[in-house]
Amino acid sequence: xxxxxxxxVAACKNSSAMLFVGAKVTQYALLPQGQAERYERVxxxxxxxDKEGFGNCTNTGACSAECPKEIPLSVIATLNRDYM
Numbered sequence: 001x002x003x004x005x006x007x008x009v010a011a012c013k014n015s016s017a018m019l020f021v022g023a024k025v026t027q028y029a030l031l032p033q034g035q036a037e038r039y040e041r042v043x044x045x046x047x048x049x050d051k052e053g054f055g056n057c058t059n060t061g062a063c064s065a066e067c068p069k070e071i072p073l074s075v076i077a078t079l080n081r082d083y084m
Contacts, residue, residue: 001027002071008063014055019063021045022075025082042082 002023009017025042028034034041057076064073 001069003069005068007066007068008071009054011062011066012055012058013060013062014058016057016063017049017052017054018057018076018079019067019071019073021049022077022079023071026075026078029078029082039082042079046079046083 002020004020006020008019009015012019025045028041029038061073064071
């Protein structure tokens with residue numbers, strides 16, 4: 001699970017928080033009790049990320065490589081899938 005250290009954001013050349021947000025979204029998406037607000041949560045988190053000025057994913061994998069918890073890039077795919 002994500003520890004919120006921000007290493008992924010610091011490693012990204014666009015300062016993207018997609019791995020961080022994706023990890024949080026995926027964590028709740030895997031729990032039965034997280035299903036009720038699943039899509040609303042994603043919309044709110046992406047809106048907040050945009051509001052705070054984080055960039056878009058660069059698809060270089062630098063975020064995952066720097067993550068001390070080794071969170072995989074697949075959480076970004078979950079984030080995108082739930083957002084769509």
